[in-house]
Amino acid sequence: MCCPGQLEPKPLAGNRFTGRLYCTPKALWKLNWFLRDFGYDPELLGRDEIDDKNIVGLSGVVKITHSVVKGTSLLNLDGFAPRSQWEELSVGVEDQLQRTKVAS
Numbered sequence: 001m002c003c004p005g006q007l008e009p010k011p012l013a014g015n016r017f018t019g020r021l022y023c024t025p026k027a028l029w030k031l032n033w034f035l036r037d038f039g040y041d042p043e044l045l046g047r048d049e050i051d052d053k054n055i056v057g058l059s060g061v062v063k064i065t066h067s068v069v070k071g072t073s074l075l076n077l078d079g080f081a082p083r084s085q086w087e088e089l090s091v092g093v094e095d096q097l098q099r100t101k102v103a104s
Helices: 024-036 042-046 085-090 093-103
Strands: 058-070 070-083
Touching: 024 042, 024 058, 024 070, 058 085, 070 085
Parallel strands: none
Antiparallel strands: 058 070
């Protein structure tokens, strides 16, 4: 999945990132969570239908982490929330970005 670009936090606006959501039977709950929180058509979701055209333009909040597995750097999509929750979830994010820049 390639996201069209970040909107917030402002210092990272416009950056793109790519992540994976597994669609195995065990992992479908996470795909469902993502689609629900990003505003996918609830009627299609209720019928367990994925329409590629309806995925374009979805928007929401993603919590990401990085890990290295066998020498490969991976971006993990650890959590999701509707875009409307950005303000409450973003408290301290800009400070954390500043500390990260100073540390590197």
